[in-house]
Amino acid sequence: MSEKLIESGNSAAALAVQLAAAEVIAAYPITPQTPLTEKLSELIAAGEMDAEYVAVESEHSALAVCIGAASAGVRPFTATSSNGLLYMSEQLHWAAGGRLPLVMCVVNRAVGAPWSVWNDHQDAISQRDTGWIQIFAKDHQEIVDMTLKAFRLAELVHIPVMVNYDGYYLSHTYMPFELPDAEAVRAFLPEYDYKHTLSPEHPESLNTVTLPDARNDINGVKQGGYMEIRQNLHLEMRQAMDVWEEIDDDFQQRFGRGGTPILDPYRCEDAEFIIVAMGSMANQFQDVVDRLRESDGLKAGVLALQMYRPFPTARIAEALQAAKVIMVCEKGLSYGNQGALFADLKSALYPYPARPRLHNYIVGLGGREIRTDDLYLEMKQACRQDDQATPEQNDTPQWIGMQL
Amino acid sequence: MTQIAKTNILNLTEEEFVHPGNRACSGCTLSILYRIGLKALGRDCIFVVPPSCLTVMQGLYPISATQMPVLNGTFASTAAIATGVRAAMKRRGKKTQVVAWAGDGGTADIGIQALSGALERNEDIIYICYDNEAYMNTGVQRSGTTPQGGLTTTTPYDGKKENSKNVPDIVAAHNPAYVATCSASYPLDFHDKLLKAKEIRGLKYIHIQTPCPPGWGCEERMTVKIGKMAIECGLFDLYEIEGDQKKLSEPTAKLLKKDKLRPVEDYLKMQTRFKALSDEQIVNMQQKIDRKWETYRQEFAEE
Numbered sequence: 091m092s093e094k095l096i097e098s099g100n101s102a103a104a105l106a107v108q109l110a111a112a113e114v115i116a117a118y119p120i121t122p123q124t125p126l127t128e129k130l131s132e133l134i135a136a137g138e139m140d141a142e143y144v145a146v147e148s149e150h151s152a153l154a155v156c157i158g159a160a161s162a163g164v165r166p167f168t169a170t171s172s173n174g175l176l177y178m179s180e181q182l183h184w185a186a187g188g189r190l191p192l193v194m195c196v197v198n199r200a201v202g203a204p205w206s207v208w209n210d211h212q213d214a215i216s217q218r219d220t221g222w223i224q225i226f227a228k229d230h231q232e233i234v235d236m237t238l239k240a241f242r243l244a245e246l247v248h249i250p251v252m253v254n255y256d257g258y259y260l261s262h263t264y265m266p267f268e269l270p271d272a273e274a275v276r277a278f279l280p281e282y283d284y285k286h287t288l289s290p291e292h293p294e295s296l297n298t299v300t301l302p303d304a305r306n307d308i309n310g311v312k313q314g315g316y317m318e319i320r321q322n323l324h325l326e327m328r329q330a331m332d333v334w335e336e337i338d339d340d341f342q343q344r345f346g347r348g349g350t351p352i353l354d355p356y357r358c359e360d361a362e363f364i365i366v367a368m369g370s371m372a373n374q375f376q377d378v379v380d381r382l383r384e385s386d387g388l389k390a391g392v393l394a395l396q397m398y399r400p401f402p403t404a405r406i407a408e409a410l411q412a413a414k415v416i417m418v419c420e421k422g423l424s425y426g427n428q429g430a431l432f433a434d435l436k437s438a439l440y441p442y443p444a445r446p447r448l449h450n451y452i453v454g455l456g457g458r459e460i461r462t463d464d465l466y467l468e469m470k471q472a473c474r475q476d477d478q479a480t481p482e483q484n485d486t487p488q489w490i491g492m493q494l
Numbered sequence: 495m496t497q498i499a500k501t502n503i504l505n506l507t508e509e510e511f512v513h514p515g516n517r518a519c520s521g522c523t524l525s526i527l528y529r530i531g532l533k534a535l536g537r538d539c540i541f542v543v544p545p546s547c548l549t550v551m552q553g554l555y556p557i558s559a560t561q562m563p564v565l566n567g568t569f570a571s572t573a574a575i576a577t578g579v580r581a582a583m584k585r586r587g588k589k590t591q592v593v594a595w596a597g598d599g600g601t602a603d604i605g606i607q608a609l610s611g612a613l614e615r616n617e618d619i620i621y622i623c624y625d626n627e628a629y630m631n632t633g634v635q636r637s638g639t640t641p642q643g644g645l646t647t648t649t650p651y652d653g654k655k656e657n658s659k660n661v662p663d664i665v666a667a668h669n670p671a672y673v674a675t676c677s678a679s680y681p682l683d684f685h686d687k688l689l690k691a692k693e694i695r696g697l698k699y700i701h702i703q704t705p706c707p708p709g710w711g712c713e714e715r716m717t718v719k720i721g722k723m724a725i726e727c728g729l730f731d732l733y734e735i736e737g738d739q740k741k742l743s744e745p746t747a748k749l750l751k752k753d754k755l756r757p758v759e760d761y762l763k764m765q766t767r768f769k770a771l772s773d774e775q776i777v778n779m780q781q782k783i784d785r786k787w788e789t790y791r792q793e794f795a796e797e
Contacts, residue, residue, distance in 0.1 A: 114581045117572075142581040147611030151574035154567065158578020161565050162540065164585050166578065184568050187584065288540045288579065289589060293563040300555040307556040 099260035106131035116155035153181035163287035172199035208457020245394025361391030521714025523678030573612035589752030614666035671696025711766025
């Protein structure tokens with residue numbers, strides 16, 4: 091039977107991992123991910139979850155254990171935040187290059203220095219080019235559903251998936267959510283099956299040194315060099331968007347939730363002004379949009395981006411090209427340039443003839459409070475701004491909520 | 495201590511687990527260890543290998559010089575990856591040996607954190623460190639186990655100033671299930687220590703001195719002799735630690751009967767890497783060895 095619970099986001103993630111029957115858990119505690127790790131070790135110690143818990147000495151080793159377990163044919167799980175994710179960075183590339191179907195929760199937190207335990211997205215954004223699929227949850231229900239779907243996606247496309255959710259805003263707040271029936275999850279998520287499982291019966295040498303050029307194997311069949319292997323990762327990652335939608339369809343039929351797995355629009359049908367955001371902030375913008383519509387008569391909407399890598403280029407261009415103004419609000423940036431999402435989105439729209447005016451906002455870094463009033467005023471101003479601003483002014487990120 | 499029947503050249507497994515031909519340098523003693531080591535380990539094994547000479551020796555994609563399943567992993571995480579493979583084997587109820595096989599860089603330097611973690615958890619794996627006493631795969635740079643005075647490309651004129659790390663001692667301080675030292679010049683001793691390691695549950699660590707012609711500056715045909723000389727002059731010792739028992743292995747133990755060991759200079763002069771050593775440094779080195787053997791003669795008196 092499915093169950094209605096009111097729990098923290100970290101508990102929601104842990105319960106989803108339990109339902110997904112991950113068999114090897116390796117994690118190193120880091121705020122705000124720690125309660126997720128603790129919950130999993132508690133479930134295992136209490137005999138409620140049948141898995142090996144490996145108390146590793148670092149995040150680098152946490153992902154190493156997952157790499158070993160996944161290569162040896164068992165479904166692993168790990169989770170981290172912030173500097174922990176960065177410490178894993180080498181392993182992220184390794185897992186993706188090795189085409190391992192891993193799932194990891196990243197409880198998003200600002201990156202030091204200076205130390206900050208509070209939320210933003212710089213940790214995940216900084217790892218966007220590792221070859222991992224990156225998805226962002228907006229609420230506790232999405233944490234559960236996305237985690238379950240992530241295991242199936244990773245194992246179908248053989249690309250690791252990072253499930254992101256906001257530190258504190260989601261990880262430590264309590265919200266109601268439905269936990270699906272265990273039997274139904276088993277039917278949705280088949281047993282882990284890795285095509286190149288390490289086995290003495292069928293020995294393979296995985297991730298060996300690969301030359302620049304394609305090379306014949308012992309049977310005289312030409313095999314790709316490094317570049318073919320990497321192109322394959324890219325192409326199959328692009329295809330993962332379709333697979334993710336198919337998985338979501340199936341999930342919706344089984345559990346009754348879903349339908350917007352990549353882009354989740356709110357009041358966008360007739361919108362002239364569209365705000366684009368990732369994570370819990372997209373929910374906060376729903377209030378902003380309501381106010382813009384009700385108080386100011388502005389046809390505003392918010393488009394939550396749930397899949398950041400692969401970047402849904404065509405889908406997002408399709409969703410935004412008819413709007414007049416797009417306001418991209420993000421909790422991270424590519425230092426020295428602008429918001430990473432903003433730059434991606436701008437490049438997605440470039441081939442289309444009707445290009446909306448674009449604004450970029452940086453908000454909530456290091457847990458700086460994101461006040462709905464501030465968002466409302468900034469968005470209202472952007473909606474009303476005529477085209478007098480120079481292209482360079484429009485292209486420069488605005489920082490919301492600065493105190494000096 | 496766990497007892498294992500001694501293997502000799504007549505009863506050594508004839509079956510080969512490596513293909514003929516590999517990418518090791520000529521005279522490389524790692525290839526001896528690998529070939530003989532696999533005979534002891536048998537087919538029911540999975541290997542975890544970080545970047546090292548072994549990575550190259552095992553072959554370049556899509557061709558392999560080994561018949562064993564191998565997971566190549568990142569430099570710093572050998573023991574952690576092996577932990578993950580072992581956890582998977584445990585989940586599947588398999589006894590398959592998980593063997594981490596790394597160089598001195600991957601073990602003593604960049605990999606020591608993951609190794610320490612696995613040692614503390616006493617993971618049921620065999621961890622082999624083939625110590626050629628510098629970063630040989632990248633072209634002979636100093637490592638934590640490079641001996642004092644040794645010339646490398648990063649200690650090019652006067653040799654390494656610092657002492658080397660004693661990795662087996664560091665490992666033994668974690669109280670793992672089994673610690674052994676080996677020499678590539680005594681491959682059957684290595685073979686039998688692996689047979690023993692297979693019988694023991696928990697972490698088994700085997701540290702092997704592995705002479706390297708381009709790195710040590712010697713003729714290819716001299717590597718086995720140099721390895722033997724390191725033992726005979728009492729510089730590198732073969733022993734095993736199981737529980738709280740330490741036992742010298744035969745090639746080292748038999749030196750206890752000798753009143754005087756060969757001078758370390760005999761070992762040093764066989765290799766160009768030691769040509770920057772001053773007479774004073776050599777005297778110091780000899781005194782250190784002599785002091786060590788004084789304690790050995792007391793500690794292992796009844797043997």
